[in-house]
Amino acid sequence: MYRPQRLEGARARLGVVQVLVLALLATLGGRLWYLQVRSGAQFQAAAAANDLRSVSTPAVRGDILDDQGHPLVANKPTLEVTVDLSTLQQQPHGGIAVLDRLASVLGVPESQIAQKIRLCSSKVKQPCWPGSPYQPVPVATDVAQSIGMEILEDHDKFPGVTAQAAATRTYPAPFGVNAAQMLGYLSPVSSSELSKAGNDYQPTDMVGRAGLEQEYDSILRGEAGVSEVAVDNLGRAVRTVSQTAPVPGDDIVTTIDAHVQAVAEQQLAAAIQSAHGVWDTETHSYGKADSGAVVVLNVQTGGVVAMASYPTYDPNVWTGGINAQTYARLTSAAAGTPLLDRGYQGEYPPGSTFKAVTTSAMLQDGFPADGTYDCSTDFPVGNQDFHNFEGEAFGPITLKQAIEVSCDTVFYRVAYQMWLKDGGNNPVAHPSDPVQTMSTELGLGKDTGIDLPGESPGLIQTRQEKLASWQANKADWCAHGKDGYPDVARTDPARAAYLKQIAYENCLDGWQFRAGDAVLEAIGQGGVEVTPLQLARAYATIANGGTLYQPHLLQAVMTPGGKVVSTYQPKVVAHVPIDSATRSFLMNALEGVAQAGTASGVYGAWPQNTIPVGAKTGTADVYGQNPTSVFASVVPANHPQYAIVMMVPQGGQGAQISGPAVEKIEEAMYGVQGGAQLANAALLPTPPAGLPVITADGLLPVTFPYPQQWPPVAPPPASPGATVAGAARSKP
């Protein structure tokens, strides 16, 4: 073959090209191996994250039921309008025209919808969408059926917009019950809660924030369903990879009786209202009561049958997100902080109702139950003179009589003797402090352990507590003792002088447990503050013979299908050393109070023979304010079932304001009308024997809906009443 010489060189050059081509191919092959084998696992993980998104379906939250199965908190189906962001983004100009149409149909400005569907980030704050962009964003809740139909039927005009059923928290309010503070509320999960380890919250979850909703959040919440959705580059769902259905939350059956609770709320509101018409002879003003609480406790289990707090609010304000203005009102002192549950968060001096505790202590300490005690007008301790209420004097009386007429000087004297026995101002090594010890044993001055968040511990001032408090505060006290309170002096010189004197004394010997301290505490004043729940529990413990129960609201956990998951067993915290003699003496004395003592006016029309009731009144002085009206009752006195306590700050006398209200509650519970017990009228003479039966399809044993009664009777603005100036004042 002819081969020109000049092609020989070209062949050599072609050899070079050949090698080069081989090198290129080898490079590509090597790179392919590096990507797919060497770093394959890493890329596969990144690819999985690239195309999988998890979308959560919220679980239906459990109901909160009363002891009969009445729903206190439930869910109602509402129509919710949602926007699918990925569909919207594919519309011209990001779907502005769609949002405009939607805004006009819903009757809201377009900007409001635009804000709701923008994604939250560190820069974008509420209102925004905290959830995944792959799940529909709700833009309107509780939408009218007609609007929902308009959106669904005109689907072409609303691409990506859907109206669907959603569960919203609802408050059926059986018998007009409110119980807002006890039930609590929901609000969106916070970013810090989301990032906290161990939480399986979804960004769109609602979390219980107070009351039972918070305490039993994990039971009520259920488990959100999670779908793993494969998405394309535009975020459109291509297919569902895995799916777990949401598990609905369990129902909580409480010890609350909706009907008794409703009565308690109405009576509390009425009592506070009635206080406004009462002239107070000490402060020379009409009652200024604007708050209060009442607790009905099961003596034999510690179960809370009712716990009402005033002022209260409409729990529906939380549904669909609360606005800032409403929230400010719920927490403002000027509006009476309606968010506060005064039943277990309010601390008040118990006044003479505390004498049941003092009596238990003195009887256990060896003071004779059948002895004679001097009820003098006053009792001087050092340079101080401690008076009886309105300077009354009954001379030498029995201890039972002392309780019936609520004679302060008897208890002053007893407390002083105890104080002296402990060494007075030079205390012995281990002072017995019978009243303080008994108080602590009865669960006062510390948390009761009720299944509600944010409990107040109250206060029982002991020697140790005084010393610790002095060490913590003496610098402050000494400064104020020297310089006074110029801020207060500008508006109230008398109060400033009083405060300065207290600060000065506290600075001097504030660590010391003085005779005055012991004496005042014996009648439930001074260093004694209790929550209504604590006081009710103390009475319940005395009444049941010394078994201190942990108060509770939970009775059982049930599935939505009515299966009992768990039942609450009453927890005994301690056995308080109250022997049967002490118990029967005290129950007898409390009966005496109701029959012939300070509460006899309250129970004038009560069938004492059939349903004996024990009670104690309390009128606790608070400096510069109307006294706190306190009333404690145990019913029936022979077989104690319920302990009831009402406390109304600035309410005036216990027998006049709280007493009648408690009696009305008892009337309702036992079906008493006109001094006789009516057949079938009693709401709850004994607590229900078993749990409410919920059928497998989730139907409750009660009819629905209930007559709504909201808001309850509100107190009129404080104004002098015409008829009250001469109103009879019974003894405290």
Added chain:
Amino acid sequence: MIIGETAGLPPVGPAESRRKAALREGGVLRRFDWPLFGASTALAVVGAVMVWSATRDRTELTGGDPQYFLKRHILNAIVGMALAIGVTALDHKRLRALTPTVYVLSFIGLLAVLSPLGTVVNGARSWIELGGGFSIQPAEFAKLGIVMALAMILAYRPAVRRSKGMLAQIEDRRIDDTRPGGRALVLALLAAAVPMGVISMLPDLGSTMVILAITGGMVVLSGVRLRRLALLTAVVGAGAFAAVKLHLLAQHQINRFAAFADPNLDPQGVGYNTHQARLAIGAGGVFGQGLFKGTQTNGQFVPEQQTDFVFTVIGEELGLVGGLAVLALFAIVLWRGCVIARQATETFPMLLAGGVVCWFAFQMFENVGMTMGIMPVAGIPLPFVSYGGSSMFANFIAIGILENVRLRSTAR
């Protein structure tokens, strides 16, 4: 079977004898480079399946027919193969004679794209809409035209005048008959530079780079002296520097180079293509996720996946095994190209074959390399595999040229 049947038939007609002649030792069908044709056809088939996988869910592209792109790709391949056979059958003198026509026509096509006739896709004006869903990309034919034109120019040798002095000059190597003359080199560079300039104005960075590679490769193959080559390299380097400095490159092209230098740069923007492409390939592993099962492909995370980024479908769904198989098919095509070039008996066919090899080699390397992040992103198709009629036709015509050269050089 046909052979068996015909063997039993008595008289042998003229047609029969031609077939026999073709099948004889040294016959056309025997000399036809079957591995080359088979490998390129196999690439087109693989491409058809991959394009199908990348587009079957893209209703916005397919108009509801999942097999739309599959059918179109197969149709393109069949037309391409017919063109290849046609070119193979051409008399080799016709091939040289056709060269100016092909070159001029492809250049006119490029000018037409620049005119209002052109359609802008992805910021580049590279297409001419023909209507009915058909469009042509003249840059693909320009590559062909340039290969042919350069082969012709660089192969040109002035007739050696039979003068004594001249013979003496040749003998003492003052005139080198084995290398192109200076005029030929300048003419060749001009012939490449003019269409390249138009293409870079489209702007079509990928095709510009391919033409640069073709020109460089062919100039080297033609035997240009080393010092001229060095000078040339310096001039091209300075030109590239000036192109960047004088903002002759569009910003999106500079961005692509920047993203190439730092692949993690702005993964949603410039670096998005490379990031998603590497993710898809890397996710394939050794055996791939299976045909039609690639999550990144189904999720349409990789842009231009049926055209420029078709290799990511191969990587994700067929894995290392599939990727290497495709590279092996390219190795066969390029290897046969090299062999054909070496077998050439004249400079023109040698340069034709060498030019096609340079073209395919660089375009394949740039395309596959960019999907794996070792080359900057530039919009050029993977020969035979990527969807696109113009590219397919030009590629198969090039195969036809190789076959033509082979038949010619092996002819007795």
